[in-house]
Amino acid sequence: SAVISQKPSRDICQRGTSLTIQCQVDSQVTMMFWYRQQPGQSLTLIATANQGSEATYESGFVIDKFPISRPNLTFSTLTVSNMSPExxxxxxxxxxxxxxxxxxxxxxxxxxxxx
Amino acid sequence: LAKTTQPISMDSYEGQEVNITCSHNNIATNDYITWYQQFPSQGPRFIIQGYKTKVTNEVASLFIPADRKSSTLSLPRVSLSDTAVYYCLVYDRGSTLGRLYFGRGTQLTVWP
Structure with a gap:
């Protein structure tokens, strides 16, 4: 099975700041996905990051708020910008x-x- | 939109067999059925995947009827550590193109 490392595992952030989450995979993959899961809820797809193209965002999620990078086939980042308690x-x-x-x-x- | 429907919650006792059913009436020809287990504050963990009939691995069995409009995850002899949320996911392994939607999942609680 895949070995997927995310950093940070946990963080406390100040309102208005931004945080970048890193995702590293142990093998080359074409499709990577970012989800959000709010407390007690199911997983909500934010966007799909296909290497070599712009990320595709789901309804309700925009690039300005959740910019994604996909520089190679084993790595991606998701930034949560201008954070609020929500x-x-x-x-x-x-x-x-x-x-x-x-x-x-x-x-x-x-x-x-x-x- | 999620293509799956599951019971919100189930209760069981240690040592019993648990069967969780997922409905996916609009499953497409190329779709596979995958089940995940999720503990609080952790990412979903792959349990089992199948296309039709029956699949078995070291932790679970997956039963899929001929019409494939539903599937049943079977957990033999559950223990307290099996208390978790279980999700079924239906998707085309050959063409995900970012449309992987989860339903609400089933909260399984195992009692001593």
Whole structure:
């Protein structure tokens, strides 16, 4: 299975600041996905990061708020900009892993608390 | 929009077999069915994946009827540590193109 590392695993952030979450995969993957999971809720897809192209955002999520980079086939970042308490969530990176028949795997998540 | 429907919650006791059913009436020909387990403050963990009939691994079995409009995750002899949220996900492994939507999941609580 995939080994996906996310950093930071947890952080407390001040209102109005921005934080970048990193996602590193142990193998080259084409498709990477970013999710948000608010407390007690299911996973909500933020965007898809396909290497070599601009990220595709879901309804309700915009690039100015959640800029994504995808510089190579093993790495991606998600920035949460100008944070407010409503952004307090777990942010999850996931990948479509070719070595396992394109099974979707998840990182351990980045728990952000905005104060 | 999520293509799946699951019970919100289920309760069981240690040592029992638990079956969680997911409905996916609009499943497409190329879609696979995948189940995940999630503990609080952790990312979802892959459990099992299947396309049709029955799949079994070291932790669970997945039963998929011929019409594939539903699937059942079977957990044999659950323990307290199986208390978690379980999600089923239906998607085309050959063409995800960023449309991986999760339903609400099933909160399984195992009691001693």
């Amino acid at each position: 952004d307090s969530s777990i942010y999850l990176c996931s990948v479509e892993y070719p070595s396992s028949g394109n099974t979707i795997y998840f990182g351990e998540g980045s728990w952000l608390t905005v104060v």
